[in-house]
Amino acid sequence: MHRPFTAAWADAFRSAIESDASYRSAAAKWTWPVALVLTPAPELGFAESVAVELQLDGGRCHAATIVTADAVTAPLALTAPYPVWKSIVRGELDPMAGVTRGLIAVRGSLTTLMLHARAATALVACAKAVPTVFVDEE
Secondary structure (H helix, E strand, O other), rough: OOOOOOHHHHHHHHHHHOOHHHHHHHHHOOOOEEEEEEEEEEOOOOOEEEEEEEEEEOOEEEEEEEEEEEHHOEEEEEEHHHHHHHHHHHOOOOHHHHHHOOOOEOOHHHHHHHHHHHHHHHHHHHHHHHHHHOOOHO
């Protein structure tokens, strides 16, 4: 079991993406890095914003790195608080619904994200496959 937004979780997420044929098919035309940014949650051990930056290209994930929010270089960054990411990782909240409901802030091209909604949904399925333990449930 891995805590979200840690190096071990990012590595497991990358492995899940790499081994998922459904993601590979859905994201075959996706060629941009993406950052998933967690806003500060000091009560859960996240004193500062942290991000998982995914180097995605053509249905593959070449790297998944933990960086500070200030160090994000991905052209597309999705930012949300811990409860929202928890709901997404559990498969309870579709990321596109989170965006349209204002739960997730988008930096970058919203149009590009919407055009690749199927890839985003497949990416969530990969996150859901990662054995995750949530800090607030330990």
